[in-house]
Amino acid sequence: MKRVLIIAYYWPPAGGSGVQRWVKFSKYLPSQGWQPVIYTPLNPEITSVDETLLADIPAETEVIKTKIIEPYSAYRMIMGSKQSTDMKTLMSSKTAATGGEVNPINNDGKLSLKKRLSLFIRGNFFIPDPRVWWVRSSVKFLKQYLREHPVDVIVTTGPPHSMHLIGRGLAKETGLPWIPDFRDPWTKIFYYKHLHLTGWADRKHHRLEQAVLDEATAVLTVTPAVQADYQARTSTPVAMITNGFDTDDFTVDPAPHGDFNVVHTGLFAAAGNPLVFWDILAERCADDEEFRNKLRIRLSGKTDAEIIAAIQERGLGPNLVDNGYVNHEKAVMEQRSADLLLLPLRQEPEYAMILPGKLFEYLAARKTVLGIGQPDGACAKVLDETGAGVMYGWEDAQGMKDALDCAWKAFRGEATPFVPAGIDKYSRKALTVRLAELLDSVRHAE
Numbered sequence: 284m285k286r287v288l289i290i291a292y293y294w295p296p297a298g299g300s301g302v303q304r305w306v307k308f309s310k311y312l313p314s315q316g317w318q319p320v321i322y323t324p325l326n327p328e329i330t331s332v333d334e335t336l337l338a339d340i341p342a343e344t345e346v347i348k349t350k351i352i353e354p355y356s357a358y359r360m361i362m363g364s365k366q367s368t369d370m371k372t373l374m375s376s377k378t379a380a381t382g383g384e385v386n387p388i389n390n391d392g393k394l395s396l397k398k399r400l401s402l403f404i405r406g407n408f409f410i411p412d413p414r415v416w417w418v419r420s421s422v423k424f425l426k427q428y429l430r431e432h433p434v435d436v437i438v439t440t441g442p443p444h445s446m447h448l449i450g451r452g453l454a455k456e457t458g459l460p461w462i463p464d465f466r467d468p469w470t471k472i473f474y475y476k477h478l479h480l481t482g483w484a485d486r487k488h489h490r491l492e493q494a495v496l497d498e499a500t501a502v503l504t505v506t507p508a509v510q511a512d513y514q515a516r517t518s519t520p521v522a523m524i525t526n527g528f529d530t531d532d533f534t535v536d537p538a539p540h541g542d543f544n545v546v547h548t549g550l551f552a553a554a555g556n557p558l559v560f561w562d563i564l565a566e567r568c569a570d571d572e573e574f575r576n577k578l579r580i581r582l583s584g585k586t587d588a589e590i591i592a593a594i595q596e597r598g599l600g601p602n603l604v605d606n607g608y609v610n611h612e613k614a615v616m617e618q619r620s621a622d623l624l625l626l627p628l629r630q631e632p633e634y635a636m637i638l639p640g641k642l643f644e645y646l647a648a649r650k651t652v653l654g655i656g657q658p659d660g661a662c663a664k665v666l667d668e669t670g671a672g673v674m675y676g677w678e679d680a681q682g683m684k685d686a687l688d689c690a691w692k693a694f695r696g697e698a699t700p701f702v703p704a705g706i707d708k709y710s711r712k713a714l715t716v717r718l719a720e721l722l723d724s725v726r727h728a729e
Contacts, residue, residue: 284318286434287722288425290446292414294323295340298333300526300549300640301466303611304505305440307529307711308718310339315719319344320434322425324351324417331585333610339529349424351417354409399479406478410487411469414445422452429457435726438503440464442472447495460500460725466526468509469495473631493517500725506661508636524717526640527709528647532611537620543577543694546621548614549641551582553589554629557655560683565597567687574691578602583609583617618648622700623690628656630677635660643709646671651693651701653686671703 289309293302309319325348340346409415437459439450447463454461469475469492470485480488496502496517503522504510510523545564568575580594583606594603609617618624624645628634635657642662645652652672654662663674675682692698707713 284313285316285436285722285726286318286320286432287312287436287438288320288322288429288434290322290421290425290437290439290449292324292327292441292443292446293329294321294327294346295336296332296334297327297329298331298336298608298610301440301442302333302336303640304466304526305464306336306339307527308715309344310341310529311712311715312719313341313343315715317719317722320432321346322421323348324414326350328353331608335610335612347428349421351414353413353416402477403479406480407484410484411444411448411491412442414443415448418445418448418452421449422456425449425453426456429453429459434459436722437461438464438722440466442467442469444469444492444495448491451495451498454498454500460728461498462501462503462721462725463495463499464503464505465509465513466505468504468512468633468636471509471512471633471636473629473633473637475633500728501721503721506636506638508661512636522721524714524721525638525709526643527711527714528643528706529711530647532615532644533619533647535616537616540620541577542579543574543623543691544579544581544621545623545625546581546617547584547586547625547627548609548617548644549584549639551584551586551590551627552629553587554631555627555655556587556590556593557625557627557677557683558593559678559680560625560627560653560655561593561597561599563680563683563687564602565599568599568602575602577694579604581617581621582606583614615644615648618644618650621648621650622694623687624648624650624652624672626652626654626656626662626672626674628654628660628662630656632657638662638665642666643706646703646706646709649703651686651690653683653690655683669703669706670701671706672701 289305291305293299295302295306312319321344405413437450437453439446441447450461450463470488496513496519499519501520501522502513503524504513505525507523510521514521568578580599580602581604585608586605591605626642626645638661642665646669652666654666654672654674655677656662656674658674658676666672666674673686689698690700693700
């Protein structure tokens with residue numbers, strides 16, 4: 284069987300959509316003639332744990348771990364902090380109910396002096412990210428490993444983009460074909476402009492990004508917009524395979540309930556706080572006693588304290604069910620029990636390029652999706668093509684009211700909800716077939 288080395292910072296028991304992408308690929312790759320070999324840190328900084336993902340990893344999958352040295356211990360000593368300092372938490376605020384953290388990236392003006400200083404150090408002294416100290420030792424270790432355990436293709440998945448530097452160095456040493464998988468763009472990610480980079484650091488980020496694009500055998504992205512952007516910047520072939528959903532995760536029906544559930548799963552940052560929608564819910568509760576008694580705003584995931592406060596300030600506290608962080612299995616059950624799935628995007632122009640991982644599981648839940656964000660962005664196009672819902676602008680109160688009305692009428696049996704169509708192409712099995720084709724193409728190209 285052909286072998287592919289996958290270099291990934293996050294791996295179970297870490298949680299999150301970035302973990303799910305390659306766990307699910309690894310689950311289905313053997314059926315396509317590819318044996319995954321995972322290289323990941325022994326001691327990564329992780330913000331959430333999801334043991335349920337371990338069940339998706341085939342028993343024959345080889346997982347190699349080496350110790351990583353990261354600057355977080357020194358940071359915590361200097362800053363007097365007990366918290367993780369990766370990019371998803373450096374610019375964070377506490378959640379109200381769970382004590383976890385979310386990353387309101389665009390609210391850097393609200394950060395303390397210590398946080399701003401740590402962000403400056405992170406952006407300018409650890410390029411592309413604090414995992415860069417793992418690059419040299421990993422290349423050395425993997426070069427020796429591959430002498431005795433050869434593979435056919437190398438894949439790196441980032442962020443963190445230091446994983447791509449490992450792949451770049453290893454490809455140079457071995458001559459093996461190499462595919463960097465960009466789950467998010469590098470210098471055009473929405474938080475890049477908040478890193479307070481010096482001119483020197485900014486140029487280095489761009490040089491490294493361009494080197495990865497130009498030296499790879501092929502490049503992989505998750506959205507059409509990022510694919511188009513990268514293809515315009517390099518002669519290397521750039522492929523696109525979105526995130527998706529695993530049909531195996533959607534086989535158990537949720538328990539019956541009599542509530543009208545408005546559900547959000549995953550990270551919920553202040554930059555995506557849908558204040559207009561909370562106003563609409565509050566107004567409807569004031570005017571309709573049945574709606575007020577039935578409404579449940581169910582949040583499952585790390586939710587920013589500002590969002591909890593905004594809900595409570597509008598008198599919706601009795602309608603709020605804040606589950607805090609839940610594992611993937613429970614998140615799916617929440618999605619399937621929804622009458623309206625809430626999909627607010629961050630109010631950042633770069634977010635028009637992004638397809639959130641939860642979007643595809645929302646499709647698989649086959650419930651109405653209310654999107655709030657860029658009506659002409661990548662996410663809006665998927666909602667439109669599948670008929671799963673509509674993406675309304677952040678201030679489009681009438682559109683949100685219309686979506687809420689449709690969902691409420693469907694809940695009462697007075698209307699038919701949106702039913703997504705053509706979503707099979709987003710199944711993890713189908714996407715893995717396309718990945719295997721890409722792996723075969725670069726293997727033969729070499």
